[in-house]
Amino acid sequence: MSASSVHPAQSQTAPAPIVVAGGGLVGMAVALALADRGWPVVVVSDMPAKPDGRTVALMPQSLALLDSLDLGETLAQSGAPLEIMRLIDDSGSLFRPPPVAFEARELGLECFAINIQNHVLLKTLSERVAAHPAITSITGQVIGTRMDQDLRQVILADGNSLAASLLVAADGRRSAIRAALDIAVVHKDYPQVAVTAIMEHERAHRFTSTEFHTRHGPFTLVPLPGRCSSLVWMTAPDRAENLVALDDAAFGRAVEDQAQSMLGKMHPAGPRGKIGMGIDRIDTITAPRCVLMGDAAHAFPPIGAQGLNLGLRDIRDLLACLEHRSDAGAPEVTQRYQSLRQKDISTRTLGVDMLNRSLLSPYLPVDFARGAGLLALASIGPLRQFVMRQGIGR
Numbered sequence: 001m002s003a004s005s006v007h008p009a010q011s012q013t014a015p016a017p018i019v020v021a022g023g024g025l026v027g028m029a030v031a032l033a034l035a036d037r038g039w040p041v042v043v044v045s046d047m048p049a050k051p052d053g054r055t056v057a058l059m060p061q062s063l064a065l066l067d068s069l070d071l072g073e074t075l076a077q078s079g080a081p082l083e084i085m086r087l088i089d090d091s092g093s094l095f096r097p098p099p100v101a102f103e104a105r106e107l108g109l110e111c112f113a114i115n116i117q118n119h120v121l122l123k124t125l126s127e128r129v130a131a132h133p134a135i136t137s138i139t140g141q142v143i144g145t146r147m148d149q150d151l152r153q154v155i156l157a158d159g160n161s162l163a164a165s166l167l168v169a170a171d172g173r174r175s176a177i178r179a180a181l182d183i184a185v186v187h188k189d190y191p192q193v194a195v196t197a198i199m200e201h202e203r204a205h206r207f208t209s210t211e212f213h214t215r216h217g218p219f220t221l222v223p224l225p226g227r228c229s230s231l232v233w234m235t236a237p238d239r240a241e242n243l244v245a246l247d248d249a250a251f252g253r254a255v256e257d258q259a260q261s262m263l264g265k266m267h268p269a270g271p272r273g274k275i276g277m278g279i280d281r282i283d284t285i286t287a288p289r290c291v292l293m294g295d296a297a298h299a300f301p302p303i304g305a306q307g308l309n310l311g312l313r314d315i316r317d318l319l320a321c322l323e324h325r326s327d328a329g330a331p332e333v334t335q336r337y338q339s340l341r342q343k344d345i346s347t348r349t350l351g352v353d354m355l356n357r358s359l360l361s362p363y364l365p366v367d368f369a370r371g372a373g374l375l376a377l378a379s380i381g382p383l384r385q386f387v388m389r390q391g392i393g394r
């Protein structure tokens with residue numbers, strides 16, 4: 001179907017569809033969830049991202065949503081459970097607290113999350129989207145949007161446009177739709193780059209994720225099926241350049257050294273990624289007949305596995321706003337979405353920012369406060385359980 005064939009003129013017989021812009025994990029998941037509830041959906045997406053060693057750890061609420069979209073089998077086959085999370089201070093601070101271990105069974109859970117490669121999850125989601133009778137997929141790029149006759153016009157790079165009852169902007173952290181709507185973003189760059197890779201290793205990970213807190217940010221290994229873990233190494237930009245330029249053997253040795261050989265010898269399996277780190281604070285996430293979600297609505301460094309989990313909660317809340325509605329873009333829908341999402345987004349953004357800055361800070365009082373916090377977590381069970389519940393969005 002071509003873009004220009006979905007036109008306001010059609011709205012005399014059929015309602016204008018919901019247009020989802022962005023074919024990432026959030027865009028694909030929201031398209032499926034909406035279509036499953038009977039909304040006609042058009043997805044506009046440009047080229048899919050290439051595999052770059054990135055994974056997502058998905059917490060119980062996210063797993064429930066994805067399960068309802070028929071992704072349970074993919075998660076079970078290609079994901080690994082994260083049963084224990086260890087935090088190790090490797091910052092060289094004078095106040096070095098003992099390692100902290102969070103165990104899912106302390107909360108009566110089998111695991112905190114399932115960790116899966118982004119491209120595996122995206123492939124299954126894209127297949128479901130392609131097969132769904134209520135979804136039309138268009139390969140293209142959204143370059144602008146405006147209101148016309150109480151519908152939202154979505155303008156594509158090829159000159160065509162779509163009329164939407166609601167535009168869901170899931171077009172990532174450099175959202176062109178957000179820019180076209182003049183929505184303010186408070187952006188801050190961090191002096192950090194995340195190097196990502198899938199690592200094979202000699203010893204079993206025992207379903208434990210380990211996060212070393214270094215002076216340049218966390219260095220994290222998260223379990224995958226078999227003797228494999230995903231690496232997120234946040235480091236200084238010049239160090240990141242050097243790391244990605246290493247050959248496989250030297251890169252494996254560098255990761256093993258930084259991990260204090262806890263998993264034995266290591267070797268990268270597949271391509272590596274390199275992502276610049278920053279944070280976006282966006283207070284307004286709606287416009288007439290438009291909602292922002294996923295990284296278009298909130299973007300921050302991968303600390304505590306929050307980004308996609310938050311994006312999937314955007315979807316959950318949009319679905320709640322649409323219940324018993326016939327007009328997807330009615331002002332009541334967008335206003336309620338804004339008020340439902342605001343607190344969750346702002347507290348996660350602030351929490352990740354504070355944690356990251358506490359690692360980067362050279363000041364002793366900040367070190368002391370962070371060390372005291374970790375010490376309290378290590379020794380006070382109820383506090384640890386409270387933090388664990390917050391971490392998994394309960």
Ligand SMILES: Cc1cc2nc3c(=O)[nH]c(=O)nc-3n(C[C@H](O)[C@H](O)[C@H](O)COP(=O)(O)OP(=O)(O)OC[C@H]3O[C@@H](n4cnc5c(N)ncnc54)[C@H](O)[C@@H]3O)c2cc1C
Nearest residue numbers: 022024025026056057142171172294295302305307308309
């Ligand atoms: C190293 C790393 C590790 C992470 N680990 C975790 C984790 O463990 N748990 C977790 O919950 N989150 C994690 N995250 C965050 C998570 O990966 C993101 O929040 C999530 O993938 C964002 O998905 P998205 O669909 O919103 O955005 P994106 O993945 O950026 O997708 C946006 C899509 O829109 C398309 N697009 C862009 N512009 C246009 C346009 N103009 N028109 C049409 N299409 C367009 C893009 O091509 C892309 O397909 C991590 C992030 C990083 C960097």
